[in-house]
Amino acid sequence: MCGRIAQSESRQYYARRLLPDLLEREWAGGDTIPQYNLSPGRPALLLHMLDGKLHSDYVTWGYRTPNEAAAKRKPWINARIEKALTGRYFRHMFRQGRVIVPGGGWFEWTFEDGKKQPWYISRKTNEPIFMAGLTNFQLYAQQEVEVGLVIVTEDSERGMVDIHDRRPVVLESQDALRWMDPETPVEEAAHIAQSRSLATEEFQWWRVTRGVNRPDPANNEPALLDPIESTG
Template sequence: MCGRFEQSGTRKYYARAIGADTRGVEWVGGDTIPRYNVSPGTAPLVLHTLSDALHSDYLRWGYRTPNEAAEKKSPWINARVEKALSGRYFRHMFRDGRVIVPAGGWFEWTVEGGKKQPWYITRPTDEPIFMAGLTNLRPYTNQTVEIGFVIVTADSSGGMVDVHDRRPVVLTSTDAWRWMDLATQVEEAAHIAQTRSLPTEAFVWWRVDRAVNRPDPNNDRKELLTPIPEQA
């Protein structure tokens, strides 16, 4: 799964990295402070397309149906790609709400000595990642329901299983555009999510301080990404 992630770049940085033309007014200003420990319930940057052009919004990480909201149930933050297409819960988002969540990396946890040990997972090169997401946002529509997004996850493979058995679907910039394009048919989008995620060998990961675990909105420092020594 994906329970936290780092999003310290600017909107323009992520837009350029995905291959967008950033000369328009859409990409002037509008940045928040760098975030190194984005948690569910907050509103990070999300990329999507409108009329074949890249746009952005700050959306709440978490989705629940109106009935779940009325019952005050906790929102979903991830969607299993295997169920998102076939189940009724997320299928409408697969048709009309495919987005990209840009980041520098994400956190997963193992249990060591009875305590949750966080790991930071990123690319070995200085480049962002593009995580597949789903949202119920409908631009230019008067919506009276809670708006949010979830991150699409798939089974881990290779050594990353040692960190967690599931991970976000991370796409290349080319596949990210195909994923966001609403002209892409649902079946093709599902194929992208199921088969085009970057392989385990495209990432590196290391232990980080357990301070990452604190549910404090001010717990958001660059030092949280610093590797800690291997345990003896």
């Protein structure tokens, strides 16, 4: 799964990695504090396309139906790609709400000495990650239901399964643009998510401080991403 992410760069930084020719003045300002330990239930930056233009918004990470909200159930934070298109729950968002959640990396956990040990996962290159996401957010629309987003996940493969059996669908820039383009047919979008996610060999991961385990907005500093030595 994906239960915590880092979004420490500006909107402009992520947007320019997708569209290098993007006009800078269209993306100046509007950024929040850099996030090194962003947890569900808080606003996350998402990128989306409308009328051929790239847009950005901050949307709460987590989605639940009106009935679930009334019952005070916990929101879903991830959507399995195997069920996102065909299942009734996320199908409407797969068709109309495909977005990209950019970041520097994400966290997973193992158990060591009976305690949760966080790991940080990022690309080996100095490039951001573009995670496939789904949302019911609609730009310029008056919405009376809870608005949120989920990150699309797939089965982990090879070495990364030692950290967790699920991982985000992470796309290269051109695939990310096609994924969130409303003109992309749903069948093509499904193919992109199911076959174009970056391979395990493109990533690196290391242990980080257990201070990450506290999902507090004030618990937010670059040192949370620093490698630590194994305790074993």
